């Protein structure tokens with residue numbers, strides 16, 4: 264790979280108390296590419312995403328953004344760099360409406376007041392572009408939405424900002440056929456616009472359809488980081504379940 | 517930290533032209549008053565009761581007391597009721613931000629009395645002007661609040677425990693400041709005047725008309741901007757109804773209070789009690805803070821889902837500390853109003869049931885103790901309900917045990933409404 268990664272992590276370790284979840288993880292996100300992050304349940308995918316987002320601090324390891332070493336101490340730092348995350352456990356406030364959730368933490372202001380009008384218009388534009396069919400009103404409280412609608416709001420929130428890296432943790436898990444299609448198209452389109460996109464998914468068909476690279480995690484270690492065109496579905500499944508496949512993967516498991 | 521500003525501006529192009537714009541069908545307005553009424557009924561059925569139960573309760577109380585007592589609806593008694601309700605309304609409002617986070621402040625009543633004692637002593641013992649004394653009380657409130665908030669947010673002690681400790685300890689502080697069996701009198705004409713003096717009649721009218729005109733202008737301008745930009749908005753007719761409602765209440769109350777209510781023709785009493793202006797100003801301030809500012813939005817977010825707020829980059833600890841600062845300093849204002857009404861601060865001021873009544877008022881007004889749901893006006897409406905019960909039963913010469921029982925019953929009723937509407941909401945999928 265000759266281009267500099269947009270975002271790169273080297274030697275990341277993360278423990279929760281005595282549980283060592285991430286072991287010396289190296290991970291890179293390239294501009295204009297979709298990187299799929301795959302692994303079994305509990306492999307550490309969500310933990311890795313939250314470490315990137317600044318929700319967890321890594322025990323050791325270094326992060327680079329556009330080649331420069333950076334410190335990410337909190338979600339704010341990540342957002343300031345242009346890193347957006349759609350969390351698996353959706354981070355929405357039930358008591359706020361769709362617009363309020365989409366702009367949470369980055370509200371637009373008009374003097375001392377919230378600029379509700381502009382926020383509502385922007386939110387509506389973004390949702391419209393995602394072909395949200397079933398939401399009655401953007402001023403509806405998030406609690407009244409279905410699981411898939413909530414997912415769509417979370418995704419819309421992440422594309423609302425001029426971000427450089429978008430990480431989506433199982434964004435299609437709760438979606439119907441049409442919405443899944445929309446999200447996969449969106450993932451591809453974001454990458455084509457030059458963003459670095461990370462897609463976490465258990466669906467190999469989706470992964471092979473949109474991903475340029477596949478990084479497999481096995482018990483908190485990176486088993487392989489390969490170009491999609493160089494591997495087969497079977498190989499990836501073996502990497503996920505056993506950590507190795509032929510000469511790919513971890514040396515001794 | 518290396519920052520680039522790209523992440524902080526909303527994208528305009530990322531989503532555009534992605535797909536056909538199905539979202540354009542979303543509802544932006546309810547076109548007629550009838551539809552708006554229907555939508556409101558649906559919200560009620562869905563369990564979103566808002567201020568309705570408390571307002572209905574207040575109407576019932578007024579009808580009952582008005583028919584049982586000849587004096588209840590007189591201008592004199594309404595003015596009394598307003599001065600009686602002042603302190604509890606302000607204390608309940610002070611609690612709203614804390615309750616929005618799902619926390620509680622049991623010490624606010626006593627902390628308010630400590631603030632009032634500081635103000636009274638500053639005037640009596642040190643001859644300081646009233647405004648310096650009030651600033652002193654506010655500062656004491658802020659410091660106490662910051663201390664409480666830090667213990668809750670940074671050490672993670674439940675607010676119930678921290679503020680229970682402060683409730684006990686501050687009663688000791690108050691006793692030490694004032695002395696056993698003693699009291700500090702509040703004789704300063706301005707502070708005492710909050711509850712015993714009235715706004716001159718013409719000034720009262722000017723303020724009342726200004727409030728109505730300002731509210732109408734802001735509501736209509738907002739509506740026009742929403743229509744122009746194609747945003748969600750209420751029908752114009754509903755806005756007109758709201759303006760008319762506010763005008764009736766504000767102008768009606770002013771008219772009632774501006775007639776001479778004295779029993780002695782030689783000493784006319786007329787005008788709006790100053791305390792009403794204080795409560796009104798605080799209501800506007802709190803409403804603006806909670807519903808129109810970034811800070812207020814973050815308070816609701818932290819109360820609704822703390823983890824989501826944290827992930828959105830909100831400094832959760834700072835919000836948690838700040839609500840206690842707001843609560844305790846506003847409680848000091850409530851303490852000063854109470855001291856103004858009593859004419860003194862005594863070691864028992866702010867103790868007893870004071871705080872629990874205020875929590876009850878907030879709940880009666882519609883604020884949830886589970887956090888995330890509530891408005892500044894809840895404190896005022898609930899405070900008026902509680903004051904009305906005490907006032908009305910007092911006029912009927914009922915023994916005070918009945919007052920306690922009725923107030924308890926009303927609170928239980930309000931809590932049941934909250935719990936039932938909560939169940940309704942979860943059944944209908946609304947939080």
Ligand SMILES: Nc1ncnc2c1ncn2[C@@H]1O[C@H](COP(=O)(O)OP(=O)(O)OP(=O)(O)O)[C@@H](O)[C@H]1O
Pocket residue numbers: 279282284302303304305306307308309310311351
């Ligand atoms: N906050 C936490 N405290 C302690 N252990 C945790 C915590 N979060 C995750 N873990 C542990 O870390 C491991 C990895 O969890 P993680 O959520 O990252 O898995 P995942 O790859 O996202 O799995 P899934 O596909 O099920 O979403 C699991 O063993 C989990 O129990």
Ligand SMILES: [Mg+2]
Pocket residue numbers: 308309310351432
């Ligand atoms: Mg996960």
